[in-house]
Amino acid sequence: EAGVTQSPTHLIKTRGQQATLRCSPISGHTSVYWYQQALGLGLQFLLWYDEGEERNRGNFPPRFSGRQFPNYSSELNVNALELEDSALYLCASSGGVRGPLFFGEGSRLTVL
Amino acid sequence: QQQVKQSPQSLIVQKGGISIINCAYENTAFDYFPWYQQFPGKGPALLIAIRPDVSEKKEGRFTISFNKSAKQFSLHIMDSQPGDSATYFCAASRTLGAAGNKLTFGGGTRVLVKP
Numbered sequence: 001e002a003g004v005t006q007s008p009t010h011l012i013k014t015r016g017q018q019a020t021l022r023c024s025p026i027s028g029h030t031s032v033y034w035y036q037q038a039l040g041l042g043l044q045f046l047l048w049y050d051e052g053e054e055r056n057r058g059n060f061p062p063r064f065s066g067r068q069f070p071n072y073s074s075e076l077n078v079n080a081l082e083l084e085d086s087a088l089y090l091c092a093s094s095g096g097v098r099g100p101l102f103f104g105e106g107s108r109l110t111v112l
Numbered sequence: 113q114q115q116v117k118q119s120p121q122s123l124i125v126q127k128g129g130i131s132i133i134n135c136a137y138e139n140t141a142f143d144y145f146p147w148y149q150q151f152p153g154k155g156p157a158l159l160i161a162i163r164p165d166v167s168e169k170k171e172g173r174f175t176i177s178f179n180k181s182a183k184q185f186s187l188h189i190m191d192s193q194p195g196d197s198a199t200y201f202c203a204a205s206r207t208l209g210a211a212g213n214k215l216t217f218g219g220g221t222r223v224l225v226k227p
Contacts, residue, residue: 004155031212043156043201043217056211090155098145098207101215103155 002027004093004104011056012110014079021076021107026043032074033094034066038087049074050097081111089094114185118218126226131189133221135202138183142204145213147176147187150199150220160187192225199223200213 005024013019025032028050045058049068053111057064063079078085087109092101117136125131134143146161156158162176162185169176170205189196199222203215 033212033214042219043215045214045216048212050212050213056214057210094213098144099211100158100161101213102158103148105153105155 004091004102006089006091006104006107008032008107008111009105010108012112014087014112015081015083017081018077019081019085019109021089021091021109023074023076023091023093023104024082025074025091026102029093029095029099029102031094031097031099032068032072032093034074034076035090035092035103036060036087037090037106038084041087043090047076055097070094080110083111085109086111115195116202118202118221120221121219122227124225125192126218127192128192129192129225131187131192131196131223131225133187133202133223134184134199135186135204135218136182136184137204137216139204139206139216140183141206141209142216143208144205145178145185146203146215147174148201148203148217150201154157154200160171160203191221192223194225194227196222197225 031050035043048056066076068074087108090106092103147159148156149159150156173190178185202218205215
């Protein structure tokens with residue numbers, strides 16, 4: 001059974017541009033979580049989607065947004081990129097709102 | 113109140129030794145405590161998890177000890193192997209709240225097992 005898949009693996013953008021990251025959850029999982037792992041800052045919660053709806057968001061500015069599609073895959077958009085947005089963006093899925101989280105390999109975003 | 117504090121930041125242990133990582137939390141509403149293992153360039157992988165109604169849980173060489181009154185939990189890696197060299201994260205969540213299983217992570221512990 002395939003795990004959580006994320007694309008692209010690496011992405012290089014310049015300041016002010018927009019980045020779009022994609023995530024496919026484990027088959028049968030309806031919840032998707034996004035985390036940012038910046039150097040020295042650990043894993044910070046970004047967003048939680050369940051059944052197509054945004055259920056919770058972390059302490060990030062509105063230029064971090066996303067959506068969940070009817071097939072439960074998800075997209076994270078980061079607008080007006082800043083240098084400090086450079087990080088590994090991790091997607092996790094769970095089979096139910098209280099199930100354990102399983103992470104993908106992440107998308108490494110570099111902002112120049 | 114949402115913080116999870118993890119120590120030490122790094123740890124060197126000889127092959128066959130015991131690695132011990134500690135975490136402390138403030139929010140008494142937390143009811144789920146997992147540990148994740150992350151290798152360089154990879155995503156975190158769920159290792160083992162515990163709920164507050166249990167004081168200890170063992171899976172193979174990995175054991176979680178949980179002290180509800182002290183609001184602390186720890187990971188013990190017995191008979192540490194070079195392949196265990198990775199960064200370990202503790203986490204906590206309030207699964208009965210409105211945030212699903214939103215995990216709050218500790219800062220991570222980099223473990224190096226010397227052969």
